[in-house]
Amino acid sequence: MKFGGTSVGSGQAFVRAAGTVAAEASTRPTAVVVSAMSGVTDTLLAAAQATLGATDRTKTGATLEGSLAELHRSLYDRHLQAAREAVGSELLPGVEAGICALLASLTGSLTGGLHACEEARTAEIVVHGERLSACILSAAIASRGIPAEVAEDPIATDSAFEEAEVEVEKTRVRCTSNVRSVLERGSVAVVAGFVGRDGEGRCTTLGRGGSDLSATVIGRGIGAAEVWILTDVSGVLDADPRLVGDAATLPVMSYREAHLFAGMGAKVLHHRTMEPAAAANLAVYVKNSFEPQKAGTLISSRECGAGVRSVALRRGLSLRRSDVPGEAFCVLGCGGDGVLSLVEAGEKSAGEVAAIVGIGSPTDRDLLSGLRSLLEAGIGHRWVGNTSSGVAFVVDAGDATDALRVLHASLLGRGAKIEVSA
Numbered sequence: 403m404k405f406g407g408t409s410v411g412s413g414q415a416f417v418r419a420a421g422t423v424a425a426e427a428s429t430r431p432t433a434v435v436v437s438a439m440s441g442v443t444d445t446l447l448a449a450a451q452a453t454l455g456a457t458d459r460t461k462t463g464a465t466l467e468g469s470l471a472e473l474h475r476s477l478y479d480r481h482l483q484a485a486r487e488a489v490g491s492e493l494l495p496g497v498e499a500g501i502c503a504l505l506a507s508l509t510g511s512l513t514g515g516l517h518a519c520e521e522a523r524t525a526e527i528v529v530h531g532e533r534l535s536a537c538i539l540s541a542a543i544a545s546r547g548i549p550a551e552v553a554e555d556p557i558a559t560d561s562a563f564e565e566a567e568v569e570v571e572k573t574r575v576r577c578t579s580n581v582r583s584v585l586e587r588g589s590v591a592v593v594a595g596f597v598g599r600d601g602e603g604r605c606t607t608l609g610r611g612g613s614d615l616s617a618t619v620i621g622r623g624i625g626a627a628e629v630w631i632l633t634d635v636s637g638v639l640d641a642d643p644r645l646v647g648d649a650a651t652l653p654v655m656s657y658r659e660a661h662l663f664a665g666m667g668a669k670v671l672h673h674r675t676m677e678p679a680a681a682a683n684l685a686v687y688v689k690n691s692f693e694p695q696k697a698g699t700l701i702s703s704r705e706c707g708a709g710v711r712s713v714a715l716r717r718g719l720s721l722r723r724s725d726v727p728g729e730a731f732c733v734l735g736c737g738g739d740g741v742l743s744l745v746e747a748g749e750k751s752a753g754e755v756a757a758i759v760g761i762g763s764p765t766d767r768d769l770l771s772g773l774r775s776l777l778e779a780g781i782g783h784r785w786v787g788n789t790s791s792g793v794a795f796v797v798d799a800g801d802a803t804d805a806l807r808v809l810h811a812s813l814l815g816r817g818a819k820i821e822v823s824a
């Protein structure tokens with residue numbers, strides 16, 4: 403069971419998460435992966451940046467001592483407050499000591515100079531967010547009478563500190579010794595998400611949002627039957643709910659669809675979450691941590707039939723035509739005048755176009771129906787056609803959100819279904 407940042411964002415959220423774990427763990431062995439409390443990863447990354455190379459003053463001109471003290475105080479207050487709400491009185495002193503030890507270790511990482519590179523230093527700093535959560539959640543579970551302990555980092559990776567590659571066989575060995583052993587002695591194993599260890603034992607990270615990937619990597623490593631990803635929405639929705647008001651939960655999805663959807667930027671799943679899941683045939687449930695009894699979305703190997711089932715929006719792209727195939731986000735086609743592709747516009751530019759991609763098993767009818775709905779809504783298109791990810795509609799960047807809503811309605815059959823004659 404993996405809990406994201408909002409799902410452990412407060413004392414009450416830890417109480418809810420611990421209750422959900424306790425209910426499952428009383429029926430079957432359960433390992434838990436936990437993210438940093440919401441916002442903590444951003445705070446730690448900002449602190450890593452501000453203090454890089456600082457001896458007396460940070461990059462913002464504040465004194466180093468003052469900044470470290472302020473960071474320590476705010477993290478201590480937030481985590482101790484959460485622990486007070488979620489942990490029973492007998493276990494609270496141990497959790498407070500654990501929080502203090504982790505904050506001392508954080509200060510050491512922020513001020514210590516011995517790192518292989520900047521990315522290694524950042525990884526060592528940022529993983530403290532997940533470790534603080536694991537310390538509180540294990541005690542919150544134990545406070546419910548279910549034995550629980552924090553497991554040693556089980557994920558073995560290479561040394562790409564910012565977005566490390568998982569080493570599957572070494573991870574399996576570490577999962578057996580660090581996680582299965584805990585389960586076998588009847589305890590819940592609580593693992594800090596997002597964290598890996600390279601061959602020299604140094605901390606690495608799996609990239610932003612990487613706790614989802616931790617969950618399926620560990621699921622595969624311990625031979626789990628199911629992985630639950632508990633988040634702040636009711637499963638995987640058929641479009642980004644922040645942009646499409648009537649986006650609906652998908653009851654089922656195939657690994658292939660979920661992989662494409664996450665790869666196009668559906669934030670609910672880290673883009674590589676499905677790789678271990680598909681390799682080990684894990685049943686992945688994405689559920690709302692506020693309503694875990696509801697089914698949410700079940701992701702499995704089962705394909706779900708014809709038609710578009712979800713609609714993704716990818717911004718920050720440019721259309722390029724070139725003679726020689728280059729680095730492309732998506733190749734749209736090639737003809738006498740060269741290769742037409744979508745490329746990432748790069749950090750400095752917002753991009754001139756956006757792509758809306760209908761994922762599932764789209765047919766030519768979907769292409770025509772989507773095109774008709776854009777025309778009827780008065781939205782111009784720059785390119786429309788089938789790609790390896792799905793049926794793609796490339797529009798001007800300024801039209802992206804309107805086009806997403808129109809295409810969601812027409813491709814998923816919501817609102818007035820637009821019939822297209824043959």
Ligand code: ADP
Binds near residue numbers: 635637
């Ligand atoms: P967590 O902290 O649990 O990992 P995230 O914030 O990383 O949660 O991901 C959940 C968020 O992803 C949701 O709150 C929602 O706004 C956003 N999101 C974007 N696209 C989708 C989608 N297709 N389905 C569900 N949520 C989505």
Ligand code: ASP
Binds near residue numbers: 609
């Ligand atoms: N805490 C990390 C992040 O914010 C990892 C995660 O939440 O999945 O990116």
Ligand code: MG
Binds near residue numbers: 406611670
């Ligand atoms: Mg996430």
